[in-house]
Amino acid sequence: MNHTRVLIYTGGELSPTFLDEIQEGDFIIGADRGSLFLIDHGIRPDLSVGDFDSIPSNQLEHIRAMSGKVIACDPIDKNLTDTELAFELALEQSPASIMILGATGTRLDHTLANIHMLIRGLQHHIPCSILDKxxxxxxxxxxxxxxxxxxxxxxxxxxxxxxxxxxxxxxxxxxxxxxxxxxxxxxxxxxxxxxxxxxxxxxxxxxxxxxxxx
CATH class of the missing domain: 3.40.50.10240 (Thiamin pyrophosphokinase, catalytic domain)
Incomplete structure (x- = not known):
């Protein structure tokens, strides 16, 4: 396990105040529209992931240009939500901790699924948290x-x-x-x-x- 913290900004309810959580040395992942949120607020994601099915092609090109790395997946042939894909990639970093922002919102199914993902963090002995307003x-x-x-x-x-x-x-x-x-x-x-x-x-x-x- 390294000392880097991972912050995941995903496509639920996001607020500019969430950017205050970013600290020097954090590894920042944008999941789908979370990537665009970060870039629109002047933050360069270290990694952008998702199917990007709700993002116009010109904005997707902007994400590709402004991200350290982009991992895009097929919106149909996939087994993970964009948030879970980001979370699995965060676990691969073996970070000191993981915080997920934008993981809650109007979709209760997604909110509960994201809360349940915290179990995966425990299994890897990585402290994880979810923050909203x-x-x-x-x-x-x-x-x-x-x-x-x-x-x-x-x-x-x-x-x-x-x-x-x-x-x-x-x-x-x-x-x-x-x-x-x-x-x-x-x-x-x-x-x-x-x-x-x-x-x-x-x-x-x-x-x-x-x-x-x-």
Whole structure:
């Protein structure tokens, strides 16, 4: 694993404020319209990927000219979404972490599929996250530091049938050896009591979602 972080900008809801996440040394991937978003805001993607089926030919040529590398795939004969293709290529970098931006939006099926991709990060021992204007999403199978990113709430949701041995430190509502089961709302709308908190679990997979209403 190297020390480079990968940022993936994909074709969901994107905001210019997401560009503030870019740090020196980041490897930047644009997935489909995410590439055009980056280029239109003066950012040169290290890699642009996708079928580019929603992008006019003149804009695609612009993407080719302004990207470090382009990987285009057939829009019909493919098994992966553009975001998943970008994510698989990010995993091949063996980065220190991966953040996906523009992974949520009006398509709930795509949003859920993108959240489920975080499991692939855990399997490769690579911390992964999803950021949009109202949410910051992480997944843990062991322990995780939750830093205050300016969101109001921190919610815990099981991604497996149950999550056992949950311990929370640094939260307004701490937990000791708790269990969350799929379909329960016990872990919704907790809050950090300081600048960071610790989540530790003994079994299962747990989504940690920082959120705000506006």
């Amino acid at each position: 109202n949410n910051y999403i992480m997944l843990t199978g062991s322990n995780c530091i939750v830093e205050d990113r300016g969101f109001t709430y921190v919610s815990l949701l099981p991604l497996t049938t149950e999550v056992t041995g949950i311990y929370l430190e640094g939260f307004q509502y701490p937990l000791q050896n708790a269990t969350l089961r799929l379909g329960q709302s016990l872990g919704i709308s907790n809050k950090l009591s300081g600048e960071k908190g610790t989540v530790r679990i003994e079994g299962g997979l747990l989504l940690i979602i920082q959120s705000k209403d506006r």
